[in-house]
Amino acid sequence: xxxxxxxxxxxxxxxxxxxxxxxxxxxxxxxxxxxxxxxxxxxxxxxxxxxxxxxxxxxxxxxxxxxxxxxxxxxxxxxxxxxxxxxxxxxxxxxxxxxxxxxxxxxxxxxxxxxxxxxxxxxxxxxxxxxxxxxxxxxxxxxxxxxxxxxxxxxxxxxxxxxxxxxxxxxxxxxxxxxxxxxxxxxxxxxxxxxxxxxxxxxxxxxxxxxxxxxxxxxxxxxxxxxxxxxxxxxxxxxxxxxxxxxxxxxxxxxxxxxxxxxxxxxxxxxxxxxxxxxxxxxxxxxxxxxxxxxxxxxxxxxxxxxxxxxxxxxxxxxxxxxxxxxxxxxxxxxxxxxxxxxxxxxxxxxxxxxxxxxxxxxxxxxxxxxxxxxxxxxxxxxxxxxxxxxxxxxxxxxxxxxxxxxxxxxxxxxxxxxxxxxxxxxxxxxxxxxxxxxxxxxxxxxxxxxxxxxxxxxxxxxxxxxxxxxxxxxxxxxxxxxxxxxxxxxxxxxxxxxxxxxxxxxxxxxxxxxxxxxxxxxxxxxxxxxxxxxxxxxxxxxxx
Amino acid sequence: xxxxxxxxxxxxxxxxxxxxxxxxxxxxxxxxxxxxxxxxxxxxxxxxxxxxxxxxxxxxxxxxxxxxxxxxxxxxxxxxxxxxxxxxxxxxxxxxxxxxxxxxxxxxxxxxxxxxxxxxxxxxxxxxxxxxxxxxxxxxxxxxxxxxxxxxxxxxxxxxxxxxxxxxxxxxxxxxxxxxxxxxxxxxxxxxxxxxxxxxxxxxxxxxxxxxxxxxxxxxxxxxxxxxxxxxxxxxxxxxxxxxxxxxxxxxxxxxxxxxxxxxxxxxxxxxxxxxxxxxxxxxxxxxxxxxxxxxxxxxxxxxxxxxxxxxxxxxxxxxxxxxxxxxxxxxxxxxxxxxxxxxxxxxxxxxxxxxxxxxxxxxxxxx
Ligand code: SF4
Ligand code: SF4
Numbered sequence: 046x047x048x049x050x051x052x053x054x055x056x057x058x059x060x061x062x063x064x065x066x067x068x069x070x071x072x073x074x075x076x077x078x079x080x081x082x083x084x085x086x087x088x089x090x091x092x093x094x095x096x097x098x099x100x101x102x103x104x105x106x107x108x109x110x111x112x113x114x115x116x117x118x119x120x121x122x123x124x125x126x127x128x129x130x131x132x133x134x135x136x137x138x139x140x141x142x143x144x145x146x147x148x149x150x151x152x153x154x155x156x157x158x159x160x161x162x163x164x165x166x167x168x169x170x171x172x173x174x175x176x177x178x179x180x181x182x183x184x185x186x187x188x189x190x191x192x193x194x195x196x197x198x199x200x201x202x203x204x205x206x207x208x209x210x211x212x213x214x215x216x217x218x219x220x221x222x223x224x225x226x227x228x229x230x231x232x233x234x235x236x237x238x239x240x241x242x243x244x245x246x247x248x249x250x251x252x253x254x255x256x257x258x259x260x261x262x263x264x265x266x267x268x269x270x271x272x273x274x275x276x277x278x279x280x281x282x283x284x285x286x287x288x289x290x291x292x293x294x295x296x297x298x299x300x301x302x303x304x305x306x307x308x309x310x311x312x313x314x315x316x317x318x319x320x321x322x323x324x325x326x327x328x329x330x331x332x333x334x335x336x337x338x339x340x341x342x343x344x345x346x347x348x349x350x351x352x353x354x355x356x357x358x359x360x361x362x363x364x365x366x367x368x369x370x371x372x373x374x375x376x377x378x379x380x381x382x383x384x385x386x387x388x389x390x391x392x393x394x395x396x397x398x399x400x401x402x403x404x405x406x407x408x409x410x411x412x413x414x415x416x417x418x419x420x421x422x423x424x425x426x427x428x429x430x431x432x433x434x435x436x437x438x439x440x441x442x443x444x445x446x447x448x449x450x451x452x453x454x455x456x457x458x459x460x461x462x463x464x465x466x467x468x469x470x471x472x473x474x475x476x477x478x479x480x481x482x483x484x485x486x487x488x489x490x491x492x493x494x495x496x497x498x499x500x501x502x503x504x505x506x507x508x509x510x511x512x513x514x515x516x517x518x519x520x521x522x523x524x525x526x527x528x529x530x531x532x533x534x535x536x537x538x539x540x541x542x543x544x545x546x547x548x549x550x551x552x553x554x555x556x557x558x559x560x561x562x563x564x565x566x567x568x569x570x571x572x573x574x575x576x577x578x579x580x581x582x583x584x585x586x587x588x589x590x
Numbered sequence: 591x592x593x594x595x596x597x598x599x600x601x602x603x604x605x606x607x608x609x610x611x612x613x614x615x616x617x618x619x620x621x622x623x624x625x626x627x628x629x630x631x632x633x634x635x636x637x638x639x640x641x642x643x644x645x646x647x648x649x650x651x652x653x654x655x656x657x658x659x660x661x662x663x664x665x666x667x668x669x670x671x672x673x674x675x676x677x678x679x680x681x682x683x684x685x686x687x688x689x690x691x692x693x694x695x696x697x698x699x700x701x702x703x704x705x706x707x708x709x710x711x712x713x714x715x716x717x718x719x720x721x722x723x724x725x726x727x728x729x730x731x732x733x734x735x736x737x738x739x740x741x742x743x744x745x746x747x748x749x750x751x752x753x754x755x756x757x758x759x760x761x762x763x764x765x766x767x768x769x770x771x772x773x774x775x776x777x778x779x780x781x782x783x784x785x786x787x788x789x790x791x792x793x794x795x796x797x798x799x800x801x802x803x804x805x806x807x808x809x810x811x812x813x814x815x816x817x818x819x820x821x822x823x824x825x826x827x828x829x830x831x832x833x834x835x836x837x838x839x840x841x842x843x844x845x846x847x848x849x850x851x852x853x854x855x856x857x858x859x860x861x862x863x864x865x866x867x868x869x870x871x872x873x874x875x876x877x878x879x880x881x882x883x884x885x886x887x888x889x890x891x892x893x894x895x896x897x898x899x900x901x902x903x904x905x906x907x908x909x910x911x912x913x914x915x916x917x918x919x920x921x922x923x924x925x926x927x928x929x930x931x932x933x934x935x936x937x938x939x940x941x942x943x944x945x946x947x948x949x950x951x952x953x954x955x956x957x958x
Contacts, residue, residue, distance in 0.1 A: 184802065184881075196901065199854045203872055210839055210873045215866065220842050224866045231872050233855055456813025459875050561802040562880045563900070564852075571805040 056116050060147040060508060061124040063116040069138035072112055076130035076139050081517035081529060084124035085139075088115040114139060120152045127503050127510045129519045143507075159432060161337070163513025163523065165425040165494060166328060168435045170471065170506040173423070174442045174580055175478050181574030181589060184561040193551070193558035200553055200565060201269070202489035203462045204293075204319050205231030205388030205415040212412075229412060230388045232318055235262075235270045236489030236565060237479060237549065239496060240466055241295045241323060241392070243275030243302075245336045245345040245356070246427035246513075248530045250538075251500050251522040256283070257535065258542035259291050266543070268550060271318045273491070276334060276358060277349050278302020284309040289317050296379065297323035299334060299358030301349040310382070319415065320379045320389040324361060324371075327420030327467035329429035330394030330437055334358030337428050339516030342525030368405040376413045390416030395439040395467065403448040407457050416462045418491060419444050423468020425494035425504075427523055428514030441467045442485065446584045449486020449568060458568060462488035470495035471506070475545075476552035484569045485584060497522055499545050500538035592773045592798045594786065595923055596886045598894050598947050599914035602632035602764040605741075605756050607927055612747060612772045614922040621682070624747035625785040626770040627794045628739045630892055633764035634671050635739065638693040641668055642712050645740040646719070647686035647782065648729025655722055656690070656729070663715065664697030671762070675753045683745030683753050686729065686782075691739055713791055713817050720819075730782045733789040739765070742785040747772050769888050771796045784822035788829040791817065792890025795832055797825035798919055799883025799904045807831070810876035814838070828885050831877045836889070843895070845870065847944050847958045850879040851900040886917050894947040902941035908953060909936040915947050 056062055063085060077085055092111045097104045116124060124141050131140040153160045184190045206229035214226035239259060244252045252275075259272040269291075276297035283289065284306065294317045296303055326334070336345070336356040346353060365371045371391075379389045391414060393402060399419055406414045421441025426434065445465045452458040465487040469478045471494070479490040494502075501520040504510035510519070518524040521533035557563065560572045574589040575581050581588035593615040597607060608626055635643060646656065660667070670692040675685055696703075700711060716734040723729040732740035743750045751757050771786040786796030801807065804824035811818040811830045815838060818830045828850065835846045852871040858864050871878075882903030886896045896906050896917050908917045909924045911931040918924050921936065939945045942958040 184800075191901075197854065201855055203875075207872050207875075208869075210834075210870075213869050213873055215841070215869070217840065217842055220844075221863070222841060222845060222866050222870075224869055228869055231868075233868075233872075453809045454813075456810065458810060459872075561800070561882075564878065564880065566803075566806075566880075568806040568809060568876070569803065 054118050054120060054152060056118045057144065057146055058148040058152060059118070059120070059123045060144055060149045061126040061141040062144045063114070063124060063130070064140050064142045065114050066138045067111070067113050069136045070114060071136055073135065075133040075135065076114060079129040079133040079519070081129070081519045082125055082127075082512065082515070083117070083122045085114050085116050085130060088113055090115075120149070120155065123149065125510045125512045126508070127512070127519045159430045161335075161428055161514050162431045162434060162511050163426060163428045163515070164504040164511025165506050166422060166434050166438065167506055167508050167511075169422055169438070169440075170468070173468070173471065174440065175481050176472065177577045177580055178481050178573050178575045178586070180480070180484075180556060180560060180572055181587065182572040183559045190561055191558040191563060193554040196558065196563060198554050198557055198563050200236060200550065201233040202236035202565060203231050203459070204234050204271070204390065205229055205462070206412050207231055207460050207462070208412065209457070209460065227385065229415065230386055231415070232388060233269070234318065234489075235268055236483065237270060237475065237546070238293065238464065238489065238491040239270065239272035240491040240493035241273035241275040241321060242427070242493050242497070243277040243336070244279060244348060245277050245340055245525075246275060247497075247523055248518070248521055248525060248533065249344055250530050250533045250535050251497070254500055254533070254535045254538035255496055255542065256288075257539040258546070260288050261539065261543050262546055263291050266547065268546060270546060273321050276301050276323060277345070278305045280348070281305060281309055285312045285314060287315055289313060290315045292317050293319040293321050295321045295323055297334060297358050298360070298362045299356065301351065301356065301358070304350055305348065316383060316387050320383070320387055321392055321418065322375055322379065322389065323392045325392070325394035325420070326424070326426065327394045327422055327438055327441065328424040328426040329433040330396060330439070331360050332429055332433040332437075333360040335428045335514075337514050337516065340523070340525050345525060368402055372406065372409045372411065372414065377411070380413050388415030389413065390418060390464070392418035392420060395419045395421045395441045395444040397439065399439075399444045400447045400451050403461070404451055406461055407452060407455060414461050416464055417448065418464040418466065419448065421465070421467025423471055424466060425497070426513070441465050442482065443583055445482055445487045446485045450585070458486070459488070464489050464491055466491035466493070474552070476549040476556065480553065480556040480566075481573060484566050484573050486568050486570070488565075488567055495545075496542055499541040500533060592771055592786065593919045593923075594771045594796045594798045594884070594886050595916060595918040596767070596769045596888065596894050597914060597916045597927070598767050598892075598951065600766070600951060601913060602766050603914070604759040604761075604764055605768065606751070606759055608768050608770040609747060609751050609756060611916055611918055611923040611927050612770055614926045615772070615918070615920040621746040622773050622780065623742070623744050623785050624750045624772055625742035625787060626740070626768055627733065627787045627789055627888070628763070628765035628768045629737060629794070629888060630766035631737055631739060631764065632766070633762045634669075635693065635737070638669060639737045641693045641695055642734050642736050643739055644690065644692045644694060644731065644734045645738075646690050646729055646731040647742070648688050648690065648723060650687055652723050652728030653688050653690060656719060656731075659719060659722060660694060664699075665694040665715070667692055668695050669693040673754050676755060678752070681745070681749040681753055683743060683749045685743065685753060689741070689754075709791055717817065717819070735789070735792060738789065738792070738794075739763075740789055742782055744780060744782065744785070767888055767892055767894065769794050769796055769886060769894075781822055783820055786823070786825060788823075788826050790829055790833050791837060793829060793833045793837065794888040795829040795885060797828050797883050797885040798906075799825075799899065800881040801825060801827055801879050801883060802881035803827070803879050806876055807879065825883075827879060828883075829887075831879070832887055834877070843946065844944065844956065844958075847897055849874045849877050851942070851958070852878055853958065884919070892949050895944060896939060897944045898939060898941060900941050905938075907936055907938050908945055908947070909933065910951065910953070912951075915951055915953070917947075
């Protein structure tokens, strides 16, 4: 008998175990073909069976080599629990099961390098502040509630720098006011932005699905939803089309894709909806961006003008060392590039210092920062160090509130619109999350992960899949592998997003109606209550029990 | 729901007219209070039209504190009218010991000051008095302004009238303009300051209804002007925004409606003045008022206005007979005081409409 090598990896050390029922299996091989992680293989097993063939029982033992489906006992091929095998199996013979005895955290780091993963943080997501807050001021007798089916609602949020009333260049002749002079551009858009997910992080098809949904929502449903390109630019054709007006162009710390954007500028028919300068991202603050070489396809190479290599965006914009400097250099140049016609906003990871940044922006003498996007820990990412994904970051809710209240103190609320993201829609209901964040002071929210889920992503916060960094996305969403990308049905994905947004819009109305508001309840913290004393104290909302 | 009203007349009238306007509308209020602001005074105050008149309710100690404060700050008392309450048993009224209506002369060094400087002084003085009296609840100071008298009391309006002898038209207390409200504020504790109408630097306003953007308005207004304090009622926001738009920003009156109930964006987009309206809407978003409401306001120059929420969830009617015009929550009030007017000419303002009564008693209406 072979000596037991106790340090060998066994299936029981991996996070997911395949449950296989050979008696159901017809060896069609579908599961093996479907598994993008190469976690299962066809193997031969020696089986002994008892058979009796005569008229009377005459059992006899027979030994034979039988083909079976077997899970590989290798960390590199660990099953991620995506369930594709289960989906394709015609006989219900196979499925992944979570393995509570997994030793993966010890095994993973065997090469001496950090573990990379995509998807979402597996910690910090169970206990959500937003779920402990409810809309508690329901007007029925005092303030008659509106009827969400019959009344009209004005569901729009600003993107752009808003001036204080006395700063507006208004002239009065006693009867009329006339606006003379320039005011910073402000776009009134739907309070839900499709968050920045680049081509590269997403497959071209997934990106196209989101873009398609954006255009459809605008053109067909008159819902002015905007989509952010993500770092890395976008197709020249799109930049030269009318649809550019629905797009927010992103510049991030890697500055990928900006060459092409700048070259396309003279040919742009319309202005983009805005510029978003991404300083940091909430799911992995301090890590910067990472597009693993595995995902740098030909298309990505040509859009970004890069070779097939890991593409790293630094954790900050190198060369800028203070908020003031950022304001002056970055905002100025971005504003000037589009001749001060396009609002320029900034996106930072939520952090203990978010309020300081916001205060600084509010005091910016040039009045050009067109929005402060705060991204919280509960968001997702295409690729990150696991240690960052799970162990760094800051929840967004209290940060939004603090920033809003800091503005209230200075009488400057609303001047730099606040946008919140990072886990909005985590439990599936983005409208409720958005509504609560808006009551706490946000002007709008940005969503990303839930869009990916609408495209068919099977990952979750409990460690399922989250293999977005590998290039093996089983749903074809965040891979550039042409064979896998084809798994994604663009039209279906776009349709799901459109449907979800239409439902969200109705849900918004359902929430606005009982509190008696026909426009967005920005800062209406009086409408919210919580059964958690600590949350009540921290957010300055009513404690109820 | 409160009941509110206003009367504007070419001839001075007695406050009993205001009571007659309000009392028939009793279904809509709960007899918990009565308050009014009178402007363009005749009777005993006729001679002092350009001198500031202090209206306050206080304790004995409060009266002394006020006297001392005013003296130290070089205001000279010119005339005072102190109603002696009829303290008969059974009256439903929570009276303060003293009601003082006292006319002062400006401090010596202010007599040549600009109008603006005087207005700031009057505000600062009222705020200082309020702070002084507030600490130990020694009194409430409602207004300090030339030609304006404010009376507020908690209790049954009928009994309040008995107490202040408001049923007997002695000719002492007469005015050409009055804004009046029955009932106290229900949303918050019943405090004297919470009773409408509210007053600030010549602007008087009372509202019937709710403001669901109260918190949002308040958070913004607090930093806009030192006079925006108190916030005992969600309706105070209406006054402060009126004051802010007309007096601080010095915008034409029609923009008040564009601030409190801005047009929806798609309607703004269709208008020739869309740039201005968009700029206003985005800049003053925190002064928007939501919820069912009607307001009646009186401006420093004596004009009156009324408008309602964008969905017109609260009623209001304007009617007159050529000499007197009244604005009222319900038409029964008008029928009581102006029975012979031509009812067909009554105006029921629509949503998105503003009605202004000019000094010449012309009724101007315009669509927002
Ligand atoms: S669950 Fe996914 S990763 Fe695991 S074996 Fe099945 S297809 Fe492969
Ligand atoms: S299905 Fe694709 S996008 Fe979703 S977690 Fe897995 S790899 Fe990532």
